[in-house]
């Protein structure tokens with residue numbers, strides 16, 4: 001097809017092959033870039049904790065409706081929103097583009113003039129300062145931009161795009177359901193069923209770089225709650241009761257030995273981040289509750305680590321005359337990119353970011369429950385660099401001289417550069433288009 005043919009075909013509104021529509025996707029992404037930044041600032045100023053994404057979901061649904069999508073489904077598993085865009089060209093594939101919407105109970109020290117000063121006074125365990133310290137404001141804004149871009153070329157899309165705005169990625173309060181699995185259980189993907197899921201996460205990596213990993217990008221995760229129960233008594237007469245505190249000390253110390261009971265070649269972490277005691281200086285309290293997280297690079301290690309931690313807690317407590325109950329909540333499978341999906345996706349990633357900016361990255365023990373979608377429907381998950389960084393000779397990110405430094409997600413100082421958001425828009429748009437046209441599908445038999 002010559003350039004003249006392509007232009008003629010474009011005018012006629014017929015399905016195009018090849019470059020012309022990619023260029024148009026980029027042009028449309030550039031046109032929406034300022035609005036994406038504005039959405040991001042607005043979301044960043046008004047962050048909402050997991051399962052409380054009321055205004056975020058409203059902003060999302062209002063914009064999707066303004067685009068004239070075929071359907072805008074709201075209230076899914078809490079505040080989830082799914083926009084359905086059926087393309088005008090023949091094609092059966094269905095791509096689910098996912099953004100998470102929730103913020104964190106972390107103070108906002110990012111230094112931007114759109115920093116949050118929101119405090120959620122009613123959240124369980126709060127009050128908490130609230131901020132987008134994981135960058136989900138960027139994810140939501142970029143996907144709103146991609147919806148705008150793709151709606152603009154809907155007559156030429158050979159298939160269906162689902163814009164999936166997910167609540168509670170960071171984990172809802174333990175008494176509530178929520179997150180990716182809850183969206184699946186609510187039937188959000190029953191019709192149409194995706195043939196690919198795609199997600200991205202902003203990360204402390206050079207601006208505009210795209211990182212991917214074949215295999216597990218993130219580990220398997222579970223929240224652990226350990227309640228050690230003794231018998232309450234006066235602080236002056238501990239023999240009249242049962243002090244749960246020494247048992248807790250033994251559990252915390254024993255956790256340090258768990259690592260040596262599983263293979264050192266597959267990393268495992270067990271971290272207790274919060275201890276809740278009901279005693280005071282002159283009261284030996286009845287219970288102490290430990291809250292923590294278990295992470296395993298290899299999912300099959302989870303059962304073993306959980307079982308050993310349970311035995312450790314129960315028997316340590318028994319040694320002091322106390323009892324322990326151990327619960328594992330909010331399990332999330334690892335984010336796994338299969339070789340065939342990565343191979344199929346690399347040309348798209350390289351076209352969007354530039355070949356030299358698409359790099360293989362290491363695994364981490366973070367989690368992202370996008371894994372529920374990618375494991376079930378197939379697909380890809382990538383990292384998008386958003387910070388003032390360069391790579392050293394070994395390919396590790398290092399701070400750029402004079403820049404804002406390297407700051408990890410969940411840190412109060414976490415920041416993301418506005419200029420990178422358009423790359424997020426283009427990643428979503430190109431991945432969607434390429435999957436629908438059949439350019440981005442894993443090879444038969446893989």
Ligand SMILES: [Zn+2]
Pocket residue numbers: 134170409410
């Ligand atoms: Zn996070």
Ligand SMILES: [Zn+2]
Pocket residue numbers: 134135136169201409
């Ligand atoms: Zn996150």
